[in-house]
Amino acid sequence: MQASQNTITIDGREIPFTAGQTIMDAALAAEVYIPHLCHYPGLPPSGNCRLCVVEIGNRSAAACITQAAAGQEIRNNTSELNAARKALTQMLFVEGNHICPSCEKTGNCKLQAMGYYLGMLEDHFPYFYQRRETDASHPDILLDRSRCILCDLCVRASREVDGKNVFAIAGRGTEAHLIVNSPTGKLADSTMETTDLAATICPVGAILIKEQGYRVPIGQRIYDQHTIRDIGLQEHATKKQEEK
């Protein structure tokens, strides 16, 4: 198919884009879902979860950090890419402590919902069983690092939207971990509040608001009712609505 000046094609479908737009934003605007965990509408992309990797011609690129360019022929929803995405999701599961039945986030967790979307029946890789520090010092917010997938959404939300810069990722490779920008390194001594975007943006159960546990019964939660595809498209549409 010959694409016109300002369009790309994703899985054969022609999609318009505006100058400077990423492939992810152009796709979501056209209601084409590219699986993602670390992308959130309105926040600068970081390209670290790699779930949105698509094929552009002969090369692979993360859709959230790659600008759309006229004539790109992109493959997204293929069995090969979805198998790779499932393996990435399994790696995120085994690297942390993701015991869904004992986690308050179950049913509202994007990592879990991604597993459902990709048909993940088991973890495949051996669990790391890493012990990571829990910070329960804050009166209203719990930080359980063992569930953190290092998406850095809280880092970006705190810096870009809340204007507080509460979080950062320290260390490299398997040593990478979430740190708190306060004199003691504890959340209680930071400026974090429950009304911050950083307090609610966590896709997994690493940052939880206290005293809300199990208010919504298991079985009636977001991803008990909807797929992550539906919610991903909806988040984008809601953000566009707000901007108008």
Added chain:
Amino acid sequence: MTTEREINPRIRIATTSLAGCFGCHMSFLDMDERLAGLLEQVEFNRSPFTDIKHCGPCHIGLIEGGVCNAENVQVLREFRANCAILIAVGACAINGNVPALRNYFDLQDCLQEVYLTGIGVTNPQIPNDSELPLLLDKVYPVSEVVHIDYFLPGCPPSADEFLQILEPLLAGQKPVLSQSRLHYD
């Protein structure tokens, strides 16, 4: 020649609970009246439902629970040796689940906390009767010990989900769990 299937046309199923809570077995029984229909097609070999002590040759084995001690390993290997199709049922069998929360700690520290130094412990001693199976260093998913043919996630999987995996197998087809039924909790 008369085949074995013609003499006894029923599919033999064995079930066991290793490091689990029997919740998956309870959920299996939630089939309620549908169990009557199922029992026309299947018979249970070793299972908490029958009290048969050892697994004989079976078409299907259902494993609930992870692997936490030497006896679990023995039972699991017996199931693998005797079952043509082995299914890991529930979160504990698939990834260790709640019993595997001890994997973040040293086994000796766990035993000391539970039997010697923990709050409210009376007559402190670590059990060491020779009848007791030895604990493994960690709780393992069953797939790390034997080959598993199918996985049925859930804590527990619902009765409908048990049927969704069993009915195709009874008809000689490959089961596929629908995406809308998939849940890990």
